[in-house]
Amino acid sequence: MSYTALYRKFRPDHFEDVKGQEHIVTTLRNQIKAERVGHAYLFCGTRGTGKTTIAKILAKAVNCEHPVEGSPCGECRSCKAIAAGASMNVIEIDAASNNGVDNVREIIDEVAYSPAEGKYKVYIIDEVHMLSPGAFNALLKTLEEPPSYVIFILATTEVHKIPITILSRCQRYDFKRITIDTIASRLQELMEVEQIQVEEKALRYIAKAADGSMRDALSLLDQCIAFHYGQELTYDKVLDVLGAVDMEVFGRLLRHVLKQDVSGCIGLLEEIVMQGRELSQFVADFTWYLRNLLLLKASDDIEDVIDVSSENLVRLREEAEMIEADTIVRYIRIFSELSNQIRYVSQKRILIEIALIKLCRPEMESDLGSVAERVRVMEDKLENGIVPSGMAGTGGILNTGLNVNGSSGLETGSPGTGAADRPALPKAIPDDVREAVEKWPIIVGRASMPMKQYIKNAGLSLGGDNKLLVVVQDGLASDYFAEQEGHRELLMQMVSQAVGKDIEVTVRSVPDKDTFVRDYVDLNQMIHMDIEIEDE
Numbered sequence: 272m273s274y275t276a277l278y279r280k281f282r283p284d285h286f287e288d289v290k291g292q293e294h295i296v297t298t299l300r301n302q303i304k305a306e307r308v309g310h311a312y313l314f315c316g317t318r319g320t321g322k323t324t325i326a327k328i329l330a331k332a333v334n335c336e337h338p339v340e341g342s343p344c345g346e347c348r349s350c351k352a353i354a355a356g357a358s359m360n361v362i363e364i365d366a367a368s369n370n371g372v373d374n375v376r377e378i379i380d381e382v383a384y385s386p387a388e389g390k391y392k393v394y395i396i397d398e399v400h401m402l403s404p405g406a407f408n409a410l411l412k413t414l415e416e417p418p419s420y421v422i423f424i425l426a427t428t429e430v431h432k433i434p435i436t437i438l439s440r441c442q443r444y445d446f447k448r449i450t451i452d453t454i455a456s457r458l459q460e461l462m463e464v465e466q467i468q469v470e471e472k473a474l475r476y477i478a479k480a481a482d483g484s485m486r487d488a489l490s491l492l493d494q495c496i497a498f499h500y501g502q503e504l505t506y507d508k509v510l511d512v513l514g515a516v517d518m519e520v521f522g523r524l525l526r527h528v529l530k531q532d533v534s535g536c537i538g539l540l541e542e543i544v545m546q547g548r549e550l551s552q553f554v555a556d557f558t559w560y561l562r563n564l565l566l567l568k569a570s571d572d573i574e575d576v577i578d579v580s581s582e583n584l585v586r587l588r589e590e591a592e593m594i595e596a597d598t599i600v601r602y603i604r605i606f607s608e609l610s611n612q613i614r615y616v617s618q619k620r621i622l623i624e625i626a627l628i629k630l631c632r633p634e635m636e637s638d639l640g641s642v643a644e645r646v647r648v649m650e651d652k653l654e655n656g657i658v659p660s661g662m663a664g665t666g667g668i669l670n671t672g673l674n675v676n677g678s679s680g681l682e683t684g685s686p687g688t689g690a691a692d693r694p695a696l697p698k699a700i701p702d703d704v705r706e707a708v709e710k711w712p713i714i715v716g717r718a719s720m721p722m723k724q725y726i727k728n729a730g731l732s733l734g735g736d737n738k739l740l741v742v743v744q745d746g747l748a749s750d751y752f753a754e755q756e757g758h759r760e761l762l763m764q765m766v767s768q769a770v771g772k773d774i775e776v777t778v779r780s781v782p783d784k785d786t787f788v789r790d791y792v793d794l795n796q797m798i799h800m801d802i803e804i805e806d807e
């Protein structure tokens with residue numbers, strides 16, 4: 272038996288079935304009832320929020336022979352022809368692939384002829400921001416004085432790219448992201464029609480993952496159903512198909528972090544990796560989990576915006592009790608930096624390990640928030656009468672608690688662990704340089720061409736004066752950073768901005784990568800090596 276994708280099967284035919292855009296639907300129905308339909312509409316909003324769906328219903332409604340309360344009847348000849356895609360009165364154009372002046376001219380030529388039957392010719396131009404400037408100009412003339420029987424519906428996800436001249440001639444409707452509740456209840460409805468057994472929790476997870484897009488929600492649900500066709504769709508199965516991690520895991524992770532148990536954290540991450548979970552999703556979900564904890568701390572009456580089942584809520588409340596709001600804020604900061612970085616790298620796991628270690632070891636960071644947390648950790652320990660003999664490798668309370676001036680657990684990598692052929696290894700990397708190296712992917716991401724290209728391929732090392740040394744290739748890159756060009760200063764500014772304090776940057780060049788590997792200490796590699804040391 273063949274399976275029709277839910278998105279196709281349940282595309283709404285009537286205004287009543289459109290969920291989450293009531294403000295728009297009501298206005299349009301009123302216009303139709305009053306026979307005061309406009310001639311140019313602009314529908315803007317993120318993907319999957321119903322723009323083309325509503326455009327099609329509107330096209331049907333204006334041509335319907337017996338509209339019901341402003342909605343198309345679905346029974347008359349016109350409604351049926353449009354539904355079957357056989358009507359000459361509804362013309363859909365994808366501007367992404369028809370963006371030239373000629374494409375628009377074709378439309379304009381056609382506009383001159385009134386419809387053979389029915390009342391209106393409706394032109395739906397999707398992704399209209401893709402039109403070329405010339406095409407916009409050509410369209411503008413028609414929008415200025417459209418024939419009475421023509422309606423233009425322009426749809427776009429990027430309204431800022433639409434020329435103001437066009438904007439000023441359209442009725443603009445902003446489509447909202449659809450709420451998790453609305454999406455979940457729509458999915459529930461469809462599952463009842465399809466007679467598919469499904470756990471409510473499972474649907475809520477899909478609704479949350481869809482991030483405001485009904486279309487994405489339906490296609491995620493499709494994937495899950497296809498994977499477990501003919502069986503009840505449970506929460507666990509959904510997590511499995513989408514590569515996500517159960518909430519309960521985050522609670523376990525939090526407990527390890529609060530105990531500053533690095534090996535517990537790394538072990539748990541190992542488990543997650545072994546289960547084949549999607550690591551970017553893990554980072555996003557854990558950040559969301561922390562956000563929920565923070566909201567719970569911030570207010571008692573917040574359960575509506577926290578999207579968890581009642582059993583999870585009990586657990587979440589318990590976990591929120593275990594942690595201070597300041598600490599959560601610091602965790603969220605580290606994890607949102609991580610989710611920015613993680614897009615650029617193939618070694619996602621290593622970056623997550625670094626972040627987890629940062630959570631466990633506030634002494635690795637030097638901002639005020641982490642200093643405050645170091646004090647908290649110390650107080651906790653003193654309160655419990657513990658004078659710790661050391662947490663996994665660092666040297667006791669004096670090191671972990673009071674070592675405010677910088678050298679952290681990570682920097683005291685014991686000699687001889689894999690670095691035997693590198694006698695010149697520095698004992699410690701200054702904190703600001705380390706941070707610059709960790710943030711390098713972000714700095715590269717923010718740079719524009721051609722600098723982006725050069726610094727992406729650059730090696731990072733430590734200069735004789737403990738300054739950050741950026742090593743580029745001879746040729747185009749070294750010319751670019753030549754002293755009189757001022758590009759080194761620009762890079763310095765960007766690095767300083769990313770790290771949040773002034774950082775001196777020296778640029779040097781080498782003939783090839785091998786020379787760099789042979790003659791320089793590779794900071795990127797060192798930092799990763801530290802992690803391996805920490806891991807043991």
Ligand SMILES: [Zn+2]
Binds near residue numbers: 335344347348
């Ligand atoms: Zn009809």
